[in-house]
Amino acid sequence: MPRGAAPPRETAVGIIGGGPAGLLLARLLHRAGVDCVVLESRDRDYVEQRQRAGILEQGTTDVLRACGAGERLDREGLVHDGIELRYDRRAHRLDFPALTGRRVTVYAQTEVVKDLIALQLADGPPLLFGARALAVTGADTDRPRIHYAHGGREHTLTCGYVAGCDGFHGVARQAVPESARRTYTRGYPYSWLGVLADAPPAHDELVYAHSERGFALLSMRTPTVSRLYLQVPNGTDPADWPDERIWDELQARAAVDTAPWNPVRGPLTAKAVLPLRSSVTEPMRWGRVLLAGDAAHIVPPTGAKGLNLAVADVTVLARALVHRHRTGSAELLDGYSATCLRRVWRAEHFSHFMTTTLHTAPDQSPFDTRLQLAALDRIAGSRHAAAELAENYTGLPLP
């Protein structure tokens, strides 16, 4: 919104949250001629720098390209044909095109968000930074309202529909009355220590490593920047993990007997501890409020599903809102929650499977470890089991 312009008071679709879900929804609606406004509580810099996801399913890159956000993605994204599983000091590669005909792309969430913000500010609908939604009222009327704070004052945005894209800690979920809302959730007895390293990736594809010392993930951002994760106990203070300790631990957990593995150790430029959680709130629609992305569900990051699920939700949602706009029919909006939840629960299952198969719980028995190794051996030894993992990882077709 230009500096000094009056805050918008009315729109067809009020979008709370300028993360990937909210920004992509705005882009899809704008291209179809549906008027919308995005309210984002943080400033632009914060939203663009927030370190998060790194892997895009093929369906996600297709959607980004189709809405004009694919130019830099195609230039800078790293297309990957597989991942490596390491366990029991052995390495097993999964060849995605051979197993599924699909690939994934390494392109950071920060870059997706930067691309979508640039497009929206250039020719898109209003995007207000520093605009914090306080509450949504009238969800079950035909004019729901978003009450928000912006520029030290409170305002009201009256909408045809409200899209709650405000993440796990947002307020939109509360528009669904408690008596009608059910949240299914589970925590995990470990967290991830995530770091960025000014060091070339130690391997040309992602490595997921099971070890009795705990899980490790070797990922990347660019050919010169690595993104690395270690399983750590809940409540870990990153200050207890100086750089050399992190490199030593990565090396110990990802070691294999077949080849020496000596990653180049560069300076670590970011360090944070991230708790892991699974959660789904049902239904994803109440009256004229529709929830999408992390506002409705979160997964532990082991399956790389969170951002991709958010993209799938808003693709379905945009189609339903455009249909409503063009034909007056709410038929697709009526099916929105059920359509999305099928994919959501599939991703919840896969993310839970990847997490519990690859991490070592604090109270894990030797029997539990043997079961994990049997599951990993099955993936390494059976094309069917490998294809099951690869299909989920590269992404099921969009509904």
Ligand code: RFL
């Ligand atoms: P976001 O990104 O949390 O955006 C929500 C936005 O809403 C704003 N907001 C509000 N705005 C206005 N008023 C309010 N009251 C508001 N409350 C909140 C917030 O400031 C924010 O800008 O949710 P969205 O758009 O649904 O996107 C979801 C993804 O961010 C998330 O699922 C992924 O990052 C998860 N994830 C991964 N997903 C993948 O697909 N592949 C991966 O490789 C992957 N790796 C990860 C991840 C998440 C991680 N963390 C930090 C949990 C790795 C990590 C470490």
Ligand code: PHB
């Ligand atoms: C990442 O690069 O941040 C990343 C990759 C794969 C995951 C999780 C995170 O499963």
